[in-house]
Amino acid sequence: MQVSEDILRILEIPKVIAEFASRVRGELGLSALASLRPRAALEALQERMELFRNYISCRDSFGEWPWNSASCISPLLAEAKRSGMLSGEELAAAARFLALSRMTREHLEKYRGAYPLFEGPYRQARDFSNEADALGVLDDGGRLYDSASPALAEIRRDLESLRRQVRRAAQGILDNPSLSHMLQERVTAYRNGHFVFLVRQEFVNRFPGTVVDRSGSGSSVYMEPASLVPLNNRLALRVRDEREEEEAIFRQLTKKLLSKERPLRETEEVLAMLDLFYGAAAVMHEKKWKLPQLTEKTMFSFHDARHPLLGDAAVPVSIKCGDRFRSLVITGPNTGGKTVVLKTAGVCVYLAWCGLPLPAEEDSVVGKISSLFADIGDEQSIEQNLSTFSAHVKNIISILEKSDRTSLVLLDELGAGTDPQEGAALGIAILDTLTREKGLTLATTHHNPVKQYALTAPGVETASMEFNAESLSPTYRMLLGIPGKSNAILIAQKYGLPENVLEKARKALSEREVPVEDLIAELNERKAWLDREESEAALLRKKLSEERELYSEKMREIEFRKDKILSEAEKKAAALLEKAEQSSRDLLKNLEDAAKSAVHRQIRETGEKVRTERKKLEQNQEKRLLRNIPSSGFTPVVGGIAQVAGTGVAGVIESLKGNRAILRAGAMKMEVDVKKLVPTEKKPKSITVQEHSSSAPDRVPPSVMVRGMNVHEALPVVERYLDQAMRLGYDQVTVIHGRGEGILRREVHALCASLKYVASYRLGGPSEGGFGVTVVSFRR
Incomplete structure (x- = not known):
């Protein structure tokens, strides 16, 4: 998108950009803002916005991006080309830049697999290991080490x-x-x-x-x-020798930097962009600005947009153009906010095409806009001897020559500055030409003929700035679809113009204009009534939504309490069963051989009852888990990706048979009830098992999670995982089974005891997960 410097000044873009300048971390971010320009094409803008979203996602998921006190490298390179030698302090600044480049490149490389768009910045931020090593002869203050x-x-x-x-x-x-x-x-x-x-x-x-x-x-x-x-003489000579040797080293290091001038400048662009992203993310967090959606169509729609220079006092306004109409004519009283609406639209379009967040809600949309033109305010030129009207005409001529069907044109006070009738006629002609032949147009006017034209012309919509007739003051709200009155007589009355003068003004209104003004007044009253009704309905809907959410929360709380009570009861039952088993075993030890057979029979019967009760407990636990799985309408299909509810296990569905599914999670397979499968955005890891490996590869994790599974699902996963971990060279691994009632823990321990390659197993220590994990060691 093309925008001239004059338009940026008219829209006060430099003041808006200051919102970002105050939040970047240093000189690099400021340089990015100084060179900031709108993207040239929609595809480039889409990629820029997506890269920014990836930056925020990576930061939120993995922590803040690396940073230090590095400054721009370009001024240092310019000085190096001019003098041939940088000072120690300047070379130390270059070393900090190279250190930041290295940290950033490593960060991009680490996460480019998860964020493919990081590939471009990673390649642009070059490897300067040799140059950084060469500058390692300097300390932080720029003094050379003796070993230089x-x-x-x-x-x-x-x-x-x-x-x-x-x-x-x-x-x-x-x-x-x-x-x-x-x-x-x-x-x-x-x-x-x-x-x-x-x-x-x-x-x-x-x-x-x-x-x-x-x-x-x-x-x-x-x-x-x-x-x-x-x-002293010998000392002075050696001091001179030291200075000459240091200068020789400085020149050598400077030459080494200059040999990488182009890669250094390209790397500076990446670091500056990332610092700008940091400032933009801070604005989004602090001021609640949002990134807009993009569309191929030439249009825009900003919801609850605010002019950033008005701060919290700004009244949100929704502005749109290009969907159902290509021109929007805004009317209303002076100081009612018409010009602010034009500037707000211009600022939002400019920020959007720079890939920055907007002072609007996130359902805002911006489309393909190739250029931005504006004629706002008094552009009278004394040097060129132009009147206000002549200056406006000159600007409009330039706009008509340069604009096309994808341009956005902002015109303030269309037809003003000359005879009202001629100005209105000229305004209609300009508006009609722009609507039929050029791009999107936002215009403000006080002329009734222009208002009437906007009401009937195809492709043109009207809007007005609301005026409170009771308080005789504007509300700064924009009413789409309703033309507005100028309310000049009411405003003059508010400021104390004599009544006899006001009466003469009322009589002076032509009979043709009075009905139009009355019609506009009636439409405004109806619009205000509809807005009030809509506001009340919105409040009722909001209250209903809150009550529904409160009801759902209470139901969830009741279910949670119910499950907790049942869980506690089942834990007590399991403890009693465990105690009964132990008592039986102790009794058996104390009996004489003659009585042992009868007791053995009793123990078997008791054991069968215990196993039956345990199975019931396990089934109850699984039922509660299935009940708490949210309904998402998910239908598992072979080849699809799913996650086991209540666990972090995600994988590919290999087969479906009845209500059972075979899920592959990396190198592990498990049989799972299809009811426990939920949709997920996680990407399952691909793990390649190597039969003979001298060390534990990073493709097999040092732990396996089976918490939330039942025994039938968990044991195959654990056995397969232990087999792979043993063959891949691990000394010990961790099985995460959770605390629960201890059923799954006991079965995992029984499995470990049966495996010949398991040397030992134990519960985790306080810093390892406690009773919720089992640490397994292998024989070597």
Whole structure:
């Protein structure tokens, strides 16, 4: 979409963009906003918006994107090309940029499988490992480490040795009573590359040395002792050598960066875009702005849109054009909000085509709009000697020349600035031409002939800004389909225009215009009544919805309490059964051999009863789970993807037989009741089992989840998983079965005890999941 700088100024776009500028994290985001322009095509806009949605989804699912205090690399590259050498501080800034590039590239690579659109930014953000390693010779402040080069290390060793010699020689002077009393301070100073002493003025001619500088007060001078001159000279030479070696290293590093100028600039674009996304996401969160939907049709529809510069005081307005009509004529009193509506539409279209969220509700829609034109406000030019009307005509001529069927044109006060009759006629002609030959048009007017034209012309719709006749003030609400009155006489009456003048104004209205004004007034009254009725109906619907939700919540709470009571009762029953079994076993141990056969028979009978009760408990547990599965109308089909309700297990349905389904979850298969299958957006993992692997691959997880399954479903899953994990080299794995009544836990333990390759098994520790997991170790 094309928009001129003049239109951006008229719509106050720079002030709107400041909402995002205040929320980006640094210079990169600001540079992205400075170069922000609408997308050139709808396909590019669709990809930009989808990438932004993926950015938000990735952040919400996996945490905030990596960031540091990096700044733009482009100014550094420009300086490098100009001077051939960047300073240590500038190279340290480049190192921070490369570090951010590396972190971002790793983040994109990590999640590009889940978000395919990350592939483009990942490829654009290049690998600068060699350059980053080269800049590793700098600390954060830009100072070179001694190891930056062998020559630099040698020079700095010499410098340190010379400084030690200077300090020893200086200490000898301080310890010499014949010299120390001449000193203003008993410390050495560093002036003009030499170690010196601050000597009192009266001892200047007696102190053995040369004057180097004068103190700020003028009462003493800095003198270089004669004994330090050879050392200071050698020191100065090595300092120069150090500086030259550092400059050579800086030039080498600068050259290395310049060799990657284009990839660095392309990487900067990716980092700047991501910082802009961060600011846009913050605006969405804080101000509740939304991303619009896109359509191929040339149209837009904004629901409850607000002009961002009006803040919370803005009255939401719904604006649309291009669906049932191509032109919308907005009428109403001055200061009623007509111009704000035009600017709100323009701002929303511009933000949408930049791929940014809008100050509107998320069911808003934006279509294919190739260019945006506007004639709003007084564009009078003193330099060109143009009147207000002439300036408007000049703008409209330009719009008619440049616009096409996919343009959006915003015209404020159509036909104003000249004779009312001629202005109205010209306004009708312009509006008719734009509607028939050009794109979408939003126009405001006070002329009744234009209002009448809009009521009858095909492809043109009317709207008005509501005016409260009782308070004599605008409400800033837009009423679609109803032309509005200008209410000039009522407004003049409110501000105290004499009654005799007002009466003359009323009489001056032509008989032809009075019925039109009366008709408009009646339509406005009916529209206001309908709006009130609609508002009351909406409130009733909302209240009914809240009551229905409250009722559903209460029913869910009752069911939950019921299930909880039953669960507690069944737990107690299971505990009693367990206790009975243990008592029987203890009794059996204490009996004599003669009585054991009778007791064995009794134990078998008791055991059968216990197993029957356990089965009932398990069936009750499964029934409660099935009852709590929400009804979604899901019909399992072979090859479809489904999830086992109450678990995180998702997989592909391999076969269906009666009310049972075979579900493959990665490398595991399980038989599941079809009633327990629910739709899911999860993608099942594809796990390839390798027979001979020296280490545990990351394709088989270190744990398996069977919580929520019954025994018949869980045991095949656990046995298959343990077999694979053992053959793939794991030392130990975790089976997550949950706490529950302990039925599934006991069966898992029995299975582990029967497997020869299981060395040991135990319940999890406090930090491993406690009684809800079993840790299994394999034999080696």
